[in-house]
Structure formats: C-alpha cells, structure tokens
Amino acid sequence: MHDVTRRKFFAESLIAAGAAAAATSIGPRTLFADEPKTTSAIDELQHAVLGCRIRGKVHVAEFGKIPGVNVAYVCDPDLQLAEELAAVVETKTGRKPQVVQDLRRIFDDKSVDTVSVASPNHWHALSAIWAMQAGKDVYVEKPVCHNIVEGRRMVDAARKLNKICQGGTQNRSLGALMTAAEYIKAGKLGDVKLARTIIYGRRGSIGPKTTCEIPPKCDFNLWLGPATQQPLTRKNMHYDWHWFWDTGNGELGNNNIHMVDISRWLLGLEGLGDSVVSLGGRLGEPDCGETPNTQITVHRFGPTTIIQEVRGLKSAPFSDKFKSGYVIYGTEGFIAEGARFDPEGELVEKFESKNGANHFDNFIQAVRSRNRDELNAEIEKGHVSTGLCHVANISHRLGKPTPVADIQSALSAADYGDEVRATFARLLEHVKENDVDLEKTPLTFGEHLAIDSAGEKFKNNDAANAMLGREYRAPFTLPKASEI
Numbered sequence: 001m002h003d004v005t006r007r008k009f010f011a012e013s014l015i016a017a018g019a020a021a022a023a024t025s026i027g028p029r030t031l032f033a034d035e036p037k038t039t040s041a042i043d044e045l046q047h048a049v050l051g052c053r054i055r056g057k058v059h060v061a062e063f064g065k066i067p068g069v070n071v072a073y074v075c076d077p078d079l080q081l082a083e084e085l086a087a088v089v090e091t092k093t094g095r096k097p098q099v100v101q102d103l104r105r106i107f108d109d110k111s112v113d114t115v116s117v118a119s120p121n122h123w124h125a126l127s128a129i130w131a132m133q134a135g136k137d138v139y140v141e142k143p144v145c146h147n148i149v150e151g152r153r154m155v156d157a158a159r160k161l162n163k164i165c166q167g168g169t170q171n172r173s174l175g176a177l178m179t180a181a182e183y184i185k186a187g188k189l190g191d192v193k194l195a196r197t198i199i200y201g202r203r204g205s206i207g208p209k210t211t212c213e214i215p216p217k218c219d220f221n222l223w224l225g226p227a228t229q230q231p232l233t234r235k236n237m238h239y240d241w242h243w244f245w246d247t248g249n250g251e252l253g254n255n256n257i258h259m260v261d262i263s264r265w266l267l268g269l270e271g272l273g274d275s276v277v278s279l280g281g282r283l284g285e286p287d288c289g290e291t292p293n294t295q296i297t298v299h300r301f302g303p304t305t306i307i308q309e310v311r312g313l314k315s316a317p318f319s320d321k322f323k324s325g326y327v328i329y330g331t332e333g334f335i336a337e338g339a340r341f342d343p344e345g346e347l348v349e350k351f352e353s354k355n356g357a358n359h360f361d362n363f364i365q366a367v368r369s370r371n372r373d374e375l376n377a378e379i380e381k382g383h384v385s386t387g388l389c390h391v392a393n394i395s396h397r398l399g400k401p402t403p404v405a406d407i408q409s410a411l412s413a414a415d416y417g418d419e420v421r422a423t424f425a426r427l428l429e430h431v432k433e434n435d436v437d438l439e440k441t442p443l444t445f446g447e448h449l450a451i452d453s454a455g456e457k458f459k460n461n462d463a464a465n466a467m468l469g470r471e472y473r474a475p476f477t478l479p480k481a482s483e484i
Contacts, residue, residue: 043113045367048073048106048136049097050127051118052081053238055141055168059116060089060097062360069364072112075100076119077222078215078238101219103127107134114367117141122227122247125150128379129479132163137367139360141168142261143253144382146226148390148456149469150478151383157484158372158379166363166375167382169261175356176338180328181266183340183351189330194419195267195306197259198324199251203312205287206240209233226476234288243289245397250291251310252389259326261377261385263306266328266335271453272387273301278395278446279407279424283436284313292444296427297392298420307423308392313434321345391451394458394467399446404428404438407445 047069049059056076064071071089074097076082082099090096106112107130115131116139117124125145128138138158144167145151158165171177184192212232214220223237227246234240242248252260263269280295293312298305318324321341328335333342339350357365359376366374411421431438450459458464472478 043068045069045113045364046072046111047114047116048075048112049085049116049118050075050103050106050123051120051141052076052078052085053118055118056081056085057088059118059139059360060085061092062358063116063364064089064093066361066364069114070095071097073098073100073106073109075103075106077101077219079217079219080215083217102222104130107131107136110135112136114139114364120223120241120247121249121253122146122241123225125154126226126476126478128154128165129157129484132157132161132165133479133484135161135163137164137363139166139168139363140379140382142257142382143249143386143389144168144379145386146247146249147467147469148387151386151390152456153478153481153484155380155383156481157479160484162370164363164366164370164372164375165379166359166366167377167379167386168359169258169377169382169385170359171258171262172265172376172381173357173359173362174338175353176351177262177266178356179351179354180335180338180340181268184266184328184330184335185268188332189328189335189340190332192267192328192330193304194329195263195304196327196329196419196423197256197263197306197308198318198327199256199259199309200311200315200318200324201251201255202314203251203293205285206243206289207235207287209288210235212237224473224476226470226472226478228471229473240289243291243293245290245393248291249389249393250295251293251312252295252297252308252392253386256308256310257386257389260306260308260388261381262326263328264385264388265381266326267301267304267306269301269304269306271301271384272391272451272456273299273306273453275300275448275450276388276391276395277448278392279399279402279443280310280396280427281441281443283431283441284434291393292396294427294431294443295392295396296420296423297395298416299388299392300415305417305419306388307420308388309423309427311430313430313436315430319345321347387456390468391449391458394464395446395449396444397446397467398449398463399444401442402445403442407443410445 074082074085079101086099115136117127128140131138278297280292283294295310297308322336340348
C-alpha cells in the first residue's frame with residue numbers, strides 16, 4: 001500500500017491537468033483505511049451507482065424504490081451522463097445524489113454502504129473488488145467480469161472480506177424458473193442431457209475504422225481504467241465497446257450470459273465443464289468490430305451438452321412456439337420461457353411463480369441479514385456462468401478461418417452428435433439467407449479445448465491459459481489474492 005493520504009488524493013484531483021498524474025501515483029487501497037459504519041435492519045442504506053447509461057438508469061430506478069435505500073451517488077467517467085442521471089433521480093425522489101467522475105471518491109466515503117456496478121465490462125471486477133476492499137457490499141452487472149482470473153478474484157474478495165456480492169443475472173430471482181428447477185431436479189422431465197441457448201437479434205454495422213471523438217465531459221483515462229491505452233477507432237465511444245476484446249465480451253457476454261446461466265442452473269451443472277469449442281465469425285456488412293456476431297459454442301459436461309447460439313444478422317425466430325432464449329431438453333419434453341412442452345412441442349403448462357423476488361430487493365435483504373446464502377445469484381454463480389462465455393470466446397480467438405467442408409468433416413466425429421451438426425446446418429442456411437459468401441468471409445473454427453474445471457484453466461494449452469487474464473494499466477491493476 002502506497003503511503004498517500006486521502007487529503008493528498010483530493011487535492012490532486014482538483015488540479016485540472018492532474019487527473020492522469022494522480023491516477024498513476026495512487027493505489028486503490030490508499031483510500032480504504034477506514035471501515036464503513038455497521039448497518040442494522042433499521043438503518044437507511046446509502047447506495048452508489050457506477051455507470052450511468054442503460055443499466056445504470058435501471059439501477060437508480062430499482063434501488064431508489066426500495067424502502068430504506070437512498071441513492072446517494074451516481075458516478076461515470078462521462079460527467080454529462082452522471083449529471084443527467086442525477087437530475088432524473090432528483091425529479092423522481094426529491095433528493096439529488098452527489099455526482100462524481102472518479103469512483104475512488106465513493107470508495108473513500110465511509111457513509112456509503114452499497115455499490116452497484118453498471119459500467120462497461122472491463123471495469124466490473126476492479127470496481128467490485130475495490131468497493132469490497134473499502135467495506136462496501138456490491139451488486140455487479142453481467143457479465144460479472146472481463147476474464148476468468150478476475151471472476152475468481154471477485155469470489156476470493158467476497159469470501160475473505162465477508163462481503164455480500166450479487167451478480168446481475170436477474171433470472172435467478174424469477175419464481176417460475178425456481179419452480180422449473182425443482183421440476184427438473186425431481187426427475188419429471190426425464191433424462192436431461194441437452195440445453196440450448198438462443199440469442200437472435202439484429203445488430204447493425206458499427207461502421208468502419210475512424211476517429212472517435214471523446215465526449216467533452218469525459219475523462220478518457222478513467223473510462224479506459226484497466227483497458228489498453230490506445231485511441232478508439234470506432235464512431236461511437238459508448239455501447240460499441242461490447243464488440244472489442246479489450247473492453248467487451250461480444251454477444252455471448254452481453255445477452256447470452258443470461259441464457260447460459262439459466263441452462264447451467266436448471267441442469268444442475270457446476271464448474272466450466274470438460275471441454276469447449278466455438279465457431280463463427282463477424283459476418284455481413286464489414287465494420288471495425290472484433291467479436292463474432294454469428295457464433296455456435298459446444299460445452300461438454302460429461303454426458304451433458306450445452307449449445308450456445310448467437311445470431312446478429314436478420315433471422316427468423318428459432319421456433320413459433322417460443323422466442324429466443326433457452327431450451328432444456330428431456331426425454332419427457334422440454335422447458336423454455338418458463339413453460340413445459342411435450343416432446344412434440346405442444347405447450348403443457350406454464351410454471352407457477354413460487355418464492356420469486358425482485359433481484360435488487362434480494363441483494364438488499366442479504367445486505368441487511370449478512371447472509372450470503374440468501375442471494376439468488378451470489379458472485380460465485382455469476383463467475384462460473386460468465387466463465388462459460390469466456391472459455392467459448394477463448395476457443396474462438398485461437399481458431400483460424402476454415403472452409404465449410406472442413407468444419408463439416410470435423411463435426412462428423414461422434415463426439416459432437418446430431419444436435420451440433422443440425423445446429424451448424426441451420427447456421428449455413430441462415431448465412432445463405434443473408435447473402436454472406438463464406439468463401440470470401442470464411443468462418444473461424446476455434447480450437448477444441450480440454451478444461452481442468454477444478455483449476456479453472458485449460459489442459460496442456462499455454463496459449464489458451466495465457467488468455468485467462470489480461471494486462472492492466474497502473475494504477476488500475478487487479479489486486480493479487482495476497483493483497484485482498
């Protein structure tokens with residue numbers, strides 16, 4: 001821990017040109033000397049929201065309506081976004097939260113009890129860990145981390161510091177899914193060996209490489225945080241970060257994380273599985289994005305398979321019986337959208353909601369009780385489900401452009417099975433419907449990676465293991481396990 005006082009930090013932060021200099025001279029733990037107050041069931045909890053765009057707006061609305069919770073801070077490196085959101089809170093509640101640009105000022109305020117993280121993915125883990133080190137309980141959006149090492153470090157921090165940490169996979173609080181999980185666990189769906197995730201959603205081009213204009217009130221150094229110091233080459237700074245490996249995790253980490261989390265939960269699967277392979281590409285109108293917009297991933301858990309499927313081009317629905325999402329297949333039928341269907345696909349029943357809860361309420365209740373077992377999406381659950389997205393993307397990133405015939409030949413192996421081959425055949429039809437020439441823009445066939453699930457690493461693959469973490473820019477560095 002650097003010997004820098006909080007007074008010095010705030011003095012430096014007031015110097016107009018000193019933000020970057022202050023950032024390089026201050027370690028996060030210099031702000032965390034004092035423990036916050038101990039909250040009781042009757043205290044008003046002081047809450048801070050980090051990130052003021054789409055999910056941040058949801059956070060202020062949800063936390064703001066919980067009795068005994070006051071949204072005391074809103075924070076964003078783009079100060080204009082924070083100011084706009086603070087005005088919304090004031091209009092709705094009559095109380096204006098403090099507006100800050102640097103999240104470390106919030107961590108230094110011992111009156112703050114809880115923090116929710118709605119920033120871009122590359123900030124999720126570091127924000128959450130710093131907050132827990134500062135004595136705060138944390139709600140962190142999905143995907144809970146940018147990489148696997150970060151996720152495990154978040155779990156370590158929650159355990160060592162005895163903090164409540166909820167992942168933002170809010171479907172875990174849906175009563176109908178709780179009932180479905182009980183139904184499957186009781187064996188009523190028969191032999192269950194397959195789950196499918198389906199995210200079909202048109203994503204337009206984000207444009208060619210160009211110069212990105214940084215918003216006038218944005219501290220770009222703070223926005224980058226742990227990410228690489230490099231100029232942005234996209235038209236829009238906000239949101240399109242999802243489609244770059246340095247800051248995002250593609251559609252798997254953006255929306256599909258919800259569906260793979262549901263699948264893992266309903267199937268009762270633990271860990272990262274035995275193996276993974278992913279194929280796909282960034283197809284359609286060329287743009288500067290890096291992550292695939294068309295992707296199939298196959299996870300093996302012993303005899304059980306999860307197939308993740310993402311489509312960013314125009315696509316018909318997966319089924320006329322239900323929309324995209326998740327499907328859990330058993331010998332007695334299948335479950336999708338909180339309902340049970342017979343083997344022929346006819347609706348049998350919709351599951352009743354039992355013991356469901358608002359996901360944000362669930363977090364606050366656990367904060368007050370100090371019992372992490374009450375959380376519906378405790379951070380380790382979020383870490384493991386997010387990890388399935390990460391191992392899929394690692395497989396893809398280690399792959400190479402491959403002709404369709406060669407992919408079909410590889411998938412003919414018995415290990416893949418008919419469902420995987422049928423999924424690939426449907427992908428080829430989908431690509432043809434979108435006039436994509438796979439000879440000019442070949443699909444990437446990822447490496448088939450064997451996984452040491454207990455060790456959260458790959459077997460005998462140094463290149464893949466090198467991608468479990470990332471490089472960090474000081475002082476936005478992930479604390480070592482020994483430093484938590």
